[in-house]
Amino acid sequence: MNYAISKEPIHVQEVIDKVVQREAGAITTFIGTVRELTHGKKTLYLIYEAYESMAVKKLEQIGNEIKERWHGSEVAITHRVGKLDITDVAVVIAVSTPHRADAYEANRYAIERIKEIVPIWKKEHWEDGQEWIGNQLETVAYPKGKPEESDLNE
Amino acid sequence: MNYAISKEPIHVQEVIDKVVQREAGAITTFIGTVRELTHGKKTLYLIYEAYESMAVKKLEQIGNEIKERWHGSEVAITHRVGKLDITDVAVVIAVSTPHRADAYEANRYAIERIKEIVPIWKKEHWEDGQEWIGNQLETVAYPKGKPEESDLNE
Amino acid sequence: MNKILFFAHLRDAVGEESIMMDAKGKTIADLKQMVLETYKSVNLENVMTAINEEFASDEDIIHEGNEIAFIPPVSGG
């Protein structure tokens, strides 16, 4: 399966292997890692939690959106859940395309979409407390209780 | 060393490992693979040749340009030489940055620069012949016998 | 009956991963009201809702057996 939620550490090469194709000249990966400092505050570790079954569906939806928009592309995404330490890998996105410009654009699209519609949450733990982190894009409000039309599975 | 020319197959994870840092939340990789079809013509295999000592210097120059332009970034690049079959990895570029937008942009910058200034050449082998491939960007002519000022090491 | 799922800060506030509730025939807006009345410390501002793992609107009607999830702003990636 090209779309997965993993309780175990993610092996980048395994995600890459899913998108290798004879027609592709370019593979991009995005590896999201746990950063020590955010806004000057020191993170000790993170907990990621997912609505797993829906999260897999939404990752697959993002993959399908990409394949429709960037022809000839292949996509694989694995997101980690559980406790993660600094520099641990939270997410790996691999995209292969015939031409390189597409591989960058499609990959970037994937991470932005993940931050919009995939039901996964992180709780940051600092020395002086902990907190569930909300929408990091800080651009989306849902006055109607759901994403805008463009955010939905058609 | 973060910049290398390799006669052996490249291990993507080894290149990634060179740019892992506690301050980075994002690592992008670009993996250039040998594509079977280019302009509808079927490639059997490629030979990459490098002016090795200069190529390593130029890869390092590109890394330095990136570190200057995208603060907090780390860069590693390995380019393969020798005979490569379809889907073999020709180049791996890994870039880590504190924020994800930079990781995509800096990585893209690296591959474009490689295609401008790094003395590496590929010879395509087809069923009916073979040819050294020239500048694929098809945007650069060197009437003065050298790259434009912006392409040079300052 | 319907299974109602809570995540992230909602799970902490409710104290349960999920509850069973009969919400058949009600809208999502009705269900939100019921949840707010039962769990005074719950904040449903900016919270999305899913019916059977697809995003839903406040006006959508809940059917027998539907699984409902309250989805705070996501922060994966």
Added chain:
Amino acid sequence: MNKILFFAHLRDAVGEESIMMDAKGKTIADLKQMVLETYKSVNLENVMTAINEEFASDEDIIHEGNEIAFIPPVSGG
């Protein structure tokens, strides 16, 4: 003496990876002329030049011991 390096299609045309030549005091443009006269099948159009692994101009002067490379349009990546 100077070591002159050829790559890609130039290597095929010259039939050597490198040659030794005394180019001290000459410009890159002079050297190109010498190479074109010696190897009739060589095409230096769009070919860059490096002196000691740094790109050089047609006007640059070659010193004793400098390593000169003729660099066709690159196609790595």
